[in-house]
Amino acid sequence: MDREQLISKWLNNELNNQELEAFKKLEDYEDLIQLNKALLSFKSEEYNTAEALDQVLNTINSSKKTTTPWTKYMVRVAAVLAICFSLYYYTTTLDxxxxxxxxxxxxxxxxxxxxxxxxxxxxxxxxxxxxxxxxxxxxxxxxxxxxxxxxxxxxxxxxxxxxxxxxxxxxxxxxxxxxxxxxxxxxxxxxxxxxxxxxxxxxxxxxxxxxxAKEKEKNLEPSWLNNESTFKSLPYKQVITEFERQYGVNIKLLNIDENQLFSGSFTHNNLDIALKSITVPLHITYSKTNNTITLKGE
CATH class of the missing domain: 2.60.120.1440 (Jelly Rolls)
Incomplete structure (x- = not known):
C-alpha cells in the first residue's frame, strides 16, 4: 500500500494492525501526528473540501518531479495540511x-x-x-x-x-x-x-x-413525560400506533372501526393495565400470542 493510501486510511481510522505498523514506519510519521494534534484546535468558517482535494493531488503529483530533501519535506507538509484541514471541516460540520x-x-x-x-x-x-x-x-x-x-x-x-x-x-x-x-x-x-x-x-x-380545533390544554406538561399517553377525541388507530410504539408489540384489529374517536389514556409501565384502558371503554376483547395482540370488537 502506498504512502497516500496509508495516510488516508489513518485519517479515517481504518488502519488494521499490519497497516498501522507500516504507517508508523513512514519517515514523516511524527510530523503527521503533530500536525493532526495542532489542527484539532483550528477552526475554519469556510473551507472548500473539493478544492483541498485538488491541491493534495497536485502536490502529490508534483512531488514526483522534485529531488531535494527540503522540497520533498515541504511537499509532504503541504499535503498533510490540506488533508487535515479537509478532515477538520468535515468533522465539525457533521450533525x-x-x-x-x-x-x-x-x-x-x-x-x-x-x-x-x-x-x-x-x-x-x-x-x-x-x-x-x-x-x-x-x-x-x-x-x-x-x-x-x-x-x-x-x-x-x-x-x-x-x-x-x-x-x-x-x-x-x-x-x-x-x-x-x-x-x-x-x-x-x-x-x-x-x-x-x-x-x-x-x-x-x-x-x-x-x-x-381542540380544547384548551389544562396540564402543565405532556402526560408522556410521566409515562402515560393521553388522547382526546382522536381516531382509535392513533391510539393503537402509539401503544405499539411504547410497548414494542404488533396489534391486529378484528371487527373494529379504527376511525372511531377515543378519549382516554394508557400507562407505559404495565401492559395488561394499559390494554384494559384502551379496550374496556369500547367493549373490546383481546388475546396475546407472543409479541402479537389481537383486539376483537363485538
Whole structure:
C-alpha cells in the first residue's frame, strides 16, 4: 500500500494492525501526528473540501518531479495540511443525531442549555458547530422542549416549522399527524406558509391533512413525560400506533372501526393495565400470542 493510501486510511481510522505498523514506519510519521494534534484546535468558517482535494493531488503529483530533501519535506507538509484541514471541516460540520427506539425515551441538553425530552421512536438532529449562529433542530416523532432565552429557535419537521417565542412546548409529528401544544410563553407554527401563534394552553393539530380545533390544554406538561399517553377525541388507530410504539408489540384489529374517536389514556409501565384502558371503554376483547395482540370488537 502506498504512502497516500496509508495516510488516508489513518485519517479515517481504518488502519488494521499490519497497516498501522507500516504507517508508523513512514519517515514523516511524527510530523503527521503533530500536525493532526495542532489542527484539532483550528477552526475554519469556510473551507472548500473539493478544492483541498485538488491541491493534495497536485502536490502529490508534483512531488514526483522534485529531488531535494527540503522540497520533498515541504511537499509532504503541504499535503498533510490540506488533508487535515479537509478532515477538520468535515468533522465539525457533521450533525449530532439522537434516536430513540420503541419503548425508549431520552433526555437531551442542547449547546445553549435548552433541554429536550425525546419520546419513543423519534429522532432529533442539530449542528453543534453552527449553534451560536442558528439555533435549529430537525424533529421526526415527538419531543417536549424547554428553550433557553436567546436568539430565534426553530424546530423543523416535514409537516411544518415551529418558531419559539417562549420556552415550553410539545411537538408531535407522525404519519398524517402533526400537533404542537404551547405550555409556556409563545410559539409560532408555520404550516402551508401561514404562521399561527400559540399562547399557553393553545394547540395546533393537523390530522390527515385537516386542521382540528381542540380544547384548551389544562396540564402543565405532556402526560408522556410521566409515562402515560393521553388522547382526546382522536381516531382509535392513533391510539393503537402509539401503544405499539411504547410497548414494542404488533396489534391486529378484528371487527373494529379504527376511525372511531377515543378519549382516554394508557400507562407505559404495565401492559395488561394499559390494554384494559384502551379496550374496556369500547367493549373490546383481546388475546396475546407472543409479541402479537389481537383486539376483537363485538
Amino acid at each position: 449530532t443525531t439522537y434516536t430513540t427506539d420503541i419503548a425508549e425515551k431520552t433526555f437531551i441538553e442542547l449547546p445553549d442549555q435548552s433541554v429536550v425530552n425525546l419520546n419513543a421512536k423519534s429522532t432529533l438532529v442539530f449542528n453543534k458547530s453552527d449553534w451560536k449562529n442558528e439555533r435549529e433542530v430537525n424533529l421526526s416523532g415527538e419531543a417536549f422542549f424547554k428553550v433557553s432565552k436567546g436568539s430565534s429557535f426553530h424546530v423543523k419537521t416535514k409537516t411544518g416549522t415551529i418558531t419559539v417565542y417562549g420556552t415550553q412546548f410539545n411537538v408531535k409529528q407522525r404519519e398524517q399527524f402533526f400537533e404542537v401544544i404551547c405550555y409556556e410563553g409563545l410559539v409560532g407554527v408555520t404550516y402551508n406558509s401561514q404562521e399561527t401563534k400559540l399562547k399557553p394552553g393553545d394547540s395546533f393539530l393537523i390530522l390527515n391533512g385537516k386542521f382540528i
